[in-house]
Amino acid sequence: xxxxxxxxxxxxYVLDRPRELVSLPFLSEKYEAAKSSISEDLGILNKMFQKxxxxxxxxxxxxxxxxxYIPAFSKEYSHQFVNQLCERLEDPARLLPGGYLFMSDIxxxxxxxxxxxxxxxxxxxxxxxxxxxxxxxxxxxxxxxVAAYLNVPVVIVRRDPKVTEGSTVSINYVSGSxxxxxxxxxxxxxxxxxxxVCIIDDFMKAGGTINGMKNxxxxxxxxxxxxxxxxxxxxxxxxxxxxxxxxxxxxISVDDRDTKIEVHEGNLLSRIE
Amino acid sequence: xxxxxxxxxxxxYVLDRPRELVSLPFLSEKYEAAKSSISEDLGILNKMFQKxxxxxxxxxxxxxxxxxYIPAFSKEYSHQFVNQLCERLEDPARLLPGGYLFMSDIxxxxxxxxxxxxxxxxxxxxxxxxxxxxxxxxxxxxxxxVAAYLNVPVVIVRRDPKVTEGSTVSINYVSGSxxxxxxxxxxxxxxxxxxxVCIIDDFMKAGGTINGMKNxxxxxxxxxxxxxxxxxxxxxxxxxxxxxxxxxxxxISVDDRDTKIEVHEGNLLSRIE
Numbered sequence: 001x002x003x004x005x006x007x008x009x010x011x012x013y014v015l016d017r018p019r020e021l022v023s024l025p026f027l028s029e030k031y032e033a034a035k036s037s038i039s040e041d042l043g044i045l046n047k048m049f050q051k052x053x054x055x056x057x058x059x060x061x062x063x064x065x066x067x068x069y070i071p072a073f074s075k076e077y078s079h080q081f082v083n084q085l086c087e088r089l090e091d092p093a094r095l096l097p098g099g100y101l102f103m104s105d106i107x108x109x110x111x112x113x114x115x116x117x118x119x120x121x122x123x124x125x126x127x128x129x130x131x132x133x134x135x136x137x138x139x140x141x142x143x144x145x146v147a148a149y150l151n152v153p154v155v156i157v158r159r160d161p162k163v164t165e166g167s168t169v170s171i172n173y174v175s176g177s178x179x180x181x182x183x184x185x186x187x188x189x190x191x192x193x194x195x196x197v198c199i200i201d202d203f204m205k206a207g208g209t210i211n212g213m214k215n216x217x218x219x220x221x222x223x224x225x226x227x228x229x230x231x232x233x234x235x236x237x238x239x240x241x242x243x244x245x246x247x248x249x250x251x252i253s254v255d256d257r258d259t260k261i262e263v264h265e266g267n268l269l270s271r272i273e
Numbered sequence: 274x275x276x277x278x279x280x281x282x283x284x285x286y287v288l289d290r291p292r293e294l295v296s297l298p299f300l301s302e303k304y305e306a307a308k309s310s311i312s313e314d315l316g317i318l319n320k321m322f323q324k325x326x327x328x329x330x331x332x333x334x335x336x337x338x339x340x341x342y343i344p345a346f347s348k349e350y351s352h353q354f355v356n357q358l359c360e361r362l363e364d365p366a367r368l369l370p371g372g373y374l375f376m377s378d379i380x381x382x383x384x385x386x387x388x389x390x391x392x393x394x395x396x397x398x399x400x401x402x403x404x405x406x407x408x409x410x411x412x413x414x415x416x417x418x419v420a421a422y423l424n425v426p427v428v429i430v431r432r433d434p435k436v437t438e439g440s441t442v443s444i445n446y447v448s449g450s451x452x453x454x455x456x457x458x459x460x461x462x463x464x465x466x467x468x469x470v471c472i473i474d475d476f477m478k479a480g481g482t483i484n485g486m487k488n489x490x491x492x493x494x495x496x497x498x499x500x501x502x503x504x505x506x507x508x509x510x511x512x513x514x515x516x517x518x519x520x521x522x523x524x525i526s527v528d529d530r531d532t533k534i535e536v537h538e539g540n541l542l543s544r545i546e
Contacts (some may be wrong), residue, residue: 003277004276004277004280004317005317005320005321005324007277007280007281007284008280008281008284008317008318008321008322009321009324009325011280011281011284011285012284012288012321012322012325012327013325015285015288044277044278044281045281047278048278048281048282048285049281049285051278051282052282052285052286054285096437096438096439097439098437100437101437102437102438102439102462104429104438104460104463105426105462105463108426108427108428108429108463109426110417110420110421110424110425110426110427111421111424113417114421136409136410137409137410137413137429137431140410140413140414141413141414141417141427144383144386144414144417147383148383148384148387151383151384152383153378153381153382153383154381154383154414155381156377156381156410158410164369164371164373164374165369165375165377166369166370166375187377189375189378190377190378190381
């Protein structure tokens, strides 16, 4: 195969398999080229991925060595994306009764959701992660986006058990903002014991829901490997029950009367080099 | 920029923007090359995308002309993927009390979900579609996967209204299998009047839920542009209330006593050329 043909095919192949080891002998056979030529190709891919700000290729040495594509957004692009998001969220038309913000349109855009996933995956790229966990409903697309770039499965916690899922483990937790006791349910066979889990959700106020997921994980002898939320909101009356988390944006204030919303960047940007 | 560098960058750029017009002048400026060179590059991309079975580039002529990447799985790959899925679903360990099948593990795999999305997008690639609609919870990842390849937003119908979403439109519908009256709710501002909508769900028996979504669409003066379900099941006691749909697999029989499951390919494969 010609180099130009190979570069196109290999770019797609590698991008489609983040964090997966793609071995040199395999590529050499698949694209009918000497290992030395494939090595040169991978050098071009690595250089261009970095230039385009979408990550890099990690080299794995040894006889069965090869590369892993590690998705990582560049600092520049991350800032640009988060700032755009803040601006969009500050649109007064988003104000709903009760001081809530309408965000379903943003969460409905596959491209935006994919970029959010790429950002979280960039931050968690050096962690060992076996699964991404979220609670139905709004966190689901974000969890899949993160999981796609980490190349691990998604586990969905529900607030109501479903008959079509088999036996479950359930816990009670106290919602941070309303102080109500609620239930969370996870199908037994959906998570292996001892898994390292990244928790993703769309919104965090006092952190009760995320704390509930953490408690659920201890029932599975599983570990929290990271916590990511799209938006965090200040809650003056509460002490936050979750502290080690990454947020994309911070909702500083929602003024119902003056229809003014203030949204700042979250702590995620400070973790991207 | 050198051709080899350009090919890597352009492959990523185009794959990231399915069905979006990428203009020749734009590419020429972005990658600092003459339009004639970019044209040749696009020819290589088109040839290799087809060879890899992931789609093709559609040419758009005129002064602001360029290309659109149309994701489309090759017939060969589609058959292979669907047959593997059937085999996995026939595993007796999936049997749950009541003759239900455990599928959450499969729906939790981002790679599998992405491929399912790519298959549906291939079938609907010649349709004009403005949005993908599904009902919470299990259809959500599938809907996002389809929407990503069609490059349109996702609209999520709920069974319970949420205060954080603003005003809603709700309808009642009769569940096909249980004959119970149920409610479906969609936030008013999540779908524009007159939209052409593709409905996606994980499972269809009599079709009551999908019929409910069709009724909801008429409330928005919106049109059904296509219906796709991952798995359809036979239901002898019912006449199906939905007829024009595409299914990936067909659950022929689930034998609780002999723990035997029979799953065949659905009608989707016959629509892929």
